[in-house]
């Protein structure tokens with residue numbers, strides 16, 4: 001009998017439990033032993049794991065988060081008792097001691113890299129692309145993205161009614177790390193008037209011109225959807241890191257000022273209109289997955305089960321068109337998928353008069 005270990009790593013998202021369930025049920029159905037590892041790679045290093053039975057993964061399809069727990073810990077740089085240590089060998093030997101033939105890692109870009117490192121250190125791995133950011137290479141879409149986009153869209157809908165009642169502009173900050181998929185998708189679906197993305201450094205004069213033009217046409221409210229990684233042209237020219245959560249602040253564990261706050265202030269000063277801001281934060285990662293994410297997670301999870309049965313390892317499961325495919329991990333680890341300049345979503349946004357922060361090339 002084969003034996004697999006499953007772990008969830010990085011920021012959680014809706015659909016993780018559905019994916020764990022998909023992997024576990026498919027594997028148990030083949031007679032494969034399934035071990036659930038707690039809190040991502042930390043649980044592997046600390047040997048916190050237990051066998052899962054069918055009953056452990058029943059009734060979790062609709063639940064948000066991950067019942068296994070998650071962490072952002074990396075095996076090769078793990079804080080342990082006040083020091084940061086390379087625990088790669090311990091991770092590998094714990095997997096071997098527990099007779100794990102293949103480690104199934106559910107995670108985003110960081111997880112793809114960490115899984116690749118463990119593979120290089122001697123473990124068989126299969127990964128599933130999970131993140132609300134949709135920024136994993138080698139797949140058309142990641143699970144978690146659709147649910148998060150639905151939450152952000154609903155938030156924009158709610159902001160619309162209050163913005164319109166008070167004739168205000170409201171800036172809404174949307175997650176997404178260094179990619180703008182979530183802000184662009186939710187911005188289009190929610191009918192945002194301005195969408196600012198990391199991929200298109202914004203020109204504040206252009207944004208203000210658009211807002212004043214709306215006023216001129218008696219549209220007395222505006223919604224500005226801002227990706228957390230959005231940057232101005234000036235910041236881009238200064239070579240600023242493409243994420244507003246400044247890395248120094250992250251390292252020191254400080255909470256960065258929401259980018260929406262700063263942009264709201266700039267708009268209020270430059271346009272002379274009343275502005276409010278909202279940062280959606282972790283609300284976007286919580287709660288039950290959409291039907292689309294439940295379906296995708298179940299397909300990804302069960303595809304991992306098929307690959308196991310065929311002995312295909314060191315791959316990420318991805319979606320290409322209609323089909324789940326196995327992509328060599330080496331082809332995706334270390335890459336980030338951002339919105340390409342010619343992406344059809346950008347064109348659609350522009351054609352419904354959405355300001356994207358600057359002229360499109």
Ligand code: F6P
Nearest residue numbers: 011108131132133175176177285
């Ligand atoms: O990758 C998911 C994500 O929610 C990003 O959109 C965001 O930048 C980051 O995680 C927030 O991380 P944390 O939950 O550690 O604050």
